[in-house]
Amino acid sequence: MYAFDYHRPTTLKQAGNLAAKNAEAKLLAGGHTLLPTMKQRLASPPALIDLSGVAELSGIALKGRNLVIGAMTTHAEVAGSDLVKAALPGLAVLAGGIGDPHVRHRGTIGGSVANNDPSADYPAGLLALGATIVTTKRRIPASEFFTSLFSTALEEGEIITRIIVPTGAKFAYQKFRNPASRYAMVGVAVAKKGARVAVAVTGAGADGVFRWAEAEAALARRFTPKSLDGVALPDPKGLNGDIHASAEYRSHLIGVMARRAVLAASGK
Amino acid sequence: MAATGIGARVERKEDFRFITGRGNYTDDINRPGQAYAYFLRSPHAHAAIRKIDTKRAAGMPGVLRILTGADIEADKVGGLICGWMIHSKDGSPMKAGAHPALAIGKVRYVGDHVAVVIAESLAEARDAAEAIVVDYAPLAPVVDLATATEKGQPAIHDAAPDNQVYDWHLGDKAAVDAAFRKAKHVTRLDLVNNRLVPNAMEPRAAVGDYNAGEDAFTLYTTSQNPHVARLVLSAFTGIAPEHKLRVIAPDVGGGFGSKIFIYAEETVCVWAAKKVGRPVKWVADRTEEFLAIAHGRDHLTHAEMAMDADGRILGLRVKTRANLGAYLSTFASSVPTYLYAPLLSGQYNIPAIYAEVEAVYTNTAPVDAYRGAGRPEATFVIERLVEVAAREMGQDPAQFRRKNFIRKFPHQTPVIMCYDAGDYDAAMKKALEAHDVKGFARRRRESGRRGMLRGLGYSAYIEACGIAPSAAVGSLGAGVGLWESAEVRVNPIGTVEVLTGSHSHGQGHETTFAQLVAGRLGIPIENVSIVHGDTDKVQMGMGTYGSRSGAVGMSAIVKALDKIEAKAKKVASFVLEASETDIDFRDGKFTVRGTDKSIDFPSVALQAYIAHKFTGQQLEPGLKEGAFYDPTNFTFPSGVHICEVEIDPATGVTRIDRWTAVDDFGVIINPMIVEGQVHGGIAQGIGQALLEGAVYDKTGQLVTASYMDYAMPRADDLPSFTVGHTVTPCPSNPLGIKGCGEAGAIAAPAAVINAITDALGHEEIAMPATPQAVWKAVRAVAARAAE
Known part of the structure; x- marks a missing residue:
C-alpha cells in the first residue's frame, strides 16, 4: 500500500464536497475490492473518502411498493432484514450468499453496485428486479447503470445514495460458485412480475452482467423450467473463459442455473 | 496413569497457547534494532540479467542496504544445495545447476530472487525495490513438462543442456518384459499427478540476528528441521560454522514438507544481518508463498500392469516424467525416485516391477517433498491401475485387490522395500463392513432416481515411513543419516x-x-x-x-x-x-x-x-x-480408504457422500491426534483430487498465484469421515509405531478418482476433477453412448 490521505465525512454533503475537490480520490464503502488492490499496489489513489461515517447512507425501508436500501447497507443487514425477507425473500437469500460472514458484515450494496465486478451477485439481482440506483445527482435504472466490466454510468464525483427495488415479483437467484474464489462463476437471477419476466446473468458475460432475452421470451409464455428446453443458450462467443470454466461450460451452466432459479422463484 | 499414557485421548497440551493467541511464531519475534527485508523477484520465467541498477533505490528513505547476486559472489556465499545424489541409468550423477541465494546472471522462474532491500520498514524496503532497475534480456521459457527436454528447447542450466536432471530406473526390466509376454490381460493408463502448492497457515518467515561481540549468528525460522538448516547453512553457504550459528524454529504453523527445505530467503537474512549490523526480518506474503515455496507432485506417468487370466498381477511397468522446477530444492531429487518407485508394489504381491523416472528442469518454482512425497504419486499409479484392471476384467475391485494382497511377512518386494508386518485383508474386511459396501447398489439406484450418478472407489495404500536407516539411505544417495x-x-x-x-x-x-x-x-x-x-x-x-x-x-x-x-x-x-x-x-x-x-x-x-x-x-x-x-527398517503403515461420491451430471459437481478409512498405524499413542492427522490428510488428498492445481501459462506466469484461482479444500467440501483402525505392531521399533502423518493424503486421491470414474463409467479424468472436468467427462460418455 502506498501512502494516501484519508477522509471520513459524516454527512453526504461533506462527502460530495470532498469528492468534488479530490478528482482522483476513491470512495471507500466496504473496501473489499479496493483495499486488497491497494495492498497489492495495483491501485494508488491519493485519497480515500470513507463513507462509513455517513449515517444517512444506511438503512432499509419499505416505501409504498418499493424497498429502499441505503448504499452503505451491508450484505448482512439486507440478508437479515425482516422487511426484505417479507417483501422480497429472494433478495435476502442473494445477499446472504455473498462471500462469507466477514465479507457480508463489511461489504455494502452500494459498493458492490458501484464496482460492478463481473462476478458480483447484486448486479444480476438488481437488473432482473428492475431496480433504480439513486445518486447524489440523479436516478439511474439498473438497465442503464451497469455498462461493462467494472464500469457503470456513474460520473466523477457522483455518489450512490440508495437503491430502490420494486417488490411483488417472484424472484430467485442461483449461482454456481467458482471452486477457488467462490465468486459467481455463473449466477442467474430470474424475476417475474405480471407479464414482465427478466433473466439476468452474472459471472459469465464477457461484457459483464447481461439479460438473456431468449429465456425471458420463453418464460413469459409459461413460467416453468421446462419452457427453457430448446431455448438457445447464450453464445459462448460472448462469454468469459478461464482455467475454471470455458465459455462453453459457462453457457451450459447458465441454462442449468436459470432452470433452478425459475424453480426457486416459483417457490418449489 | 492410564488416562494419560500410551493409548489415551489426551487433549493437546500445546493447544492452550495456540487457541488463545499466545503462540510464539517467527513473526512474533522482534529483535532490538530490527530491519526488514523485501525481495525483488523476477517477473520473467527465464531471462538473462544484463544489469541491475540500484543507485536510485539505495538513496531512498530508510534504505540500509541493497544486495544482489554480485554481493553473493563477492562474499563467496555458497549456493543452496540438493542433499540427495541420484545417478542416471548410465551411472552419471544428476545434473545439478548452481542455485545462488540471489540470482547471478540469470533468472529461472517467476518469483526467483533478484535482489533484497534491507530497510527500516517493510514499506520503505518495498518502495526502494520498485526503484531498482533491472535490465532483463528475456529468454524463451521452458514451461511444459512433456516437452521440456525436446531438441530446440533452451537450456535452463548450462550443467543440463537438455534440461534433464537425471534418467533413473529401478527394478528388473527383463523380468518385467517376460511377465508381460505371459500376460493374458494388460491394463494401461496415462496419469497426471497434478502440481500442488503447499499452503501452511503460517507462511515462511525468518529473522537473522548477528552478535558482533561473539561473532555469532541466530536464525529464527519456520523450519521443520532446524539442525538440518544449521548444517546446510554452515557446511555449504559458509556463512557461519555450526558453533557460531544458532537456529531456532519456534512455534511453526504447519509445514507439510514445505518447511523442510533451506530456502534463499532465510539464507539471505542470516548473511545480511552481519552486513547491515542489524537483525533482519522477512515474512512471506501469500503471493510470495505461491510463487517461491517449493511446490509438490507434478508427474506425468504411463503405467502398464500385466495380469494372468484370473487377474493375478504378473508385472508392473511404470514410466514417469517428474518436474523438478527451475532449481533442485533440498531433497527434490529423492522424491520421484527413492520415495516413489519403491512403493509401487503397493499392498500386492507383484513378482516383477520396472520403473523409469526422468526428472527435468522447467522455468517454474522448484518442486520438492509435499505431504507424502512420492508415496501419494506411487499410490495413485498402483491404485488406479488395480481399480481399472479389475473393471476391465469384470472383477469386483475389492476382491481383485484381496486376491493380490501380500499375505506373508516379511515380504521382499522387487523394488528395495521389505515389508515387515501387516494384515491388508483385515483392513479391507473392516472397511467393507464399516462403509456398508453391500448397501452401495441400493444407494446407487436411489441416486439414479434423483438423476444423480453415484460411484464407489477404493484405495488400498501403503507407505514407507519412519525414515530411515541411515546406512540404507546413504547407500541410495542421501547426504545425511536419518x-x-x-x-x-x-x-x-x-x-x-x-x-x-x-x-x-x-x-x-x-x-x-x-x-x-x-x-x-x-x-x-x-x-x-x-x-x-x-x-x-x-x-x-x-x-x-x-x-x-x-x-x-x-x-x-x-x-x-x-x-x-x-x-x-x-x-x-x-x-x-x-x-x-x-x-x-x-x-x-x-x-x-x-x-x-x-x-x-x-x-x-x-x-x-x-x-x-x-x-x-x-x-x-x-x-x-x-x-x-537409528531405525533398522522403514515402517509400513497401510490401510484401505473407500470414497463414495454423488455426481450431478447437469453441473459436473462431485459431492463426497461418505468416506471410510481403516488404517493400520501400528501402536497408537493418542487416538484423537491420530484421527486429526487422518482427517487433515484426507482433506489434503481430496484437495488434490477435486480442487487444487497449480497452473502456469505458456510464458511461465503462475496463473493460480492466489486463493482467487487456487482452490483449497474447505470444510463444506468434505464429508464427515468414518475412521477406524487395525493394529499390527511395527516389529522394528520398540513402541510398535508405524506413523500416520501422511496416510490420508496418500490414500485419498486414488479413492476419489476411482469413485468418480466408477460413477461416470469413464476412466479418463485428470486431477483436479473440477466440475468442469467432470462435466466434460459426462458429455464424453453421452457422446460415446450416442455413437
Missing part, C-alpha cells in the same frame, strides 16, 4: 524435560511424547516438558517429516528412558539398600522384590542429585541420559 536424538533430563524434584531432535509444527509432540514419558516413569503428564526446535538446547536432530517422529523420534526417547530407568534403579538400590537386580520398577515406584520397601521416582531423582547414599566411586550423580536411535 536417525533421531533424544535427551531426557530429570530434575531433582522429579519433573522431566525431554529434548528431541524432532520438531512439532502441528503434530502435537508436546502431548504424545509427554504421554510416553509420563506413562513410562509413572509421573503426571504435567510434569513433563518437551523441548524442541532450538539448536542451542537440542544438540543435534534430523527433524520432522515422512511420518518419522513417532517411529524414530519417540524410539530415541525410549532408548534414553531405558538408560534413565537403569540409572535410577542403581540409585534406588543404594537408597533401599538392596541389590539392583532385586529391584522392580512399576507404576512410578522402585520396589525391592518380595518386600514392601519402595521409593517413588521423584524421590529417586532427588537422591540422584543430592548423592548422599552413594559415593562418587560407586555412582555418578545426576539423572540425565541421551540417546541416538
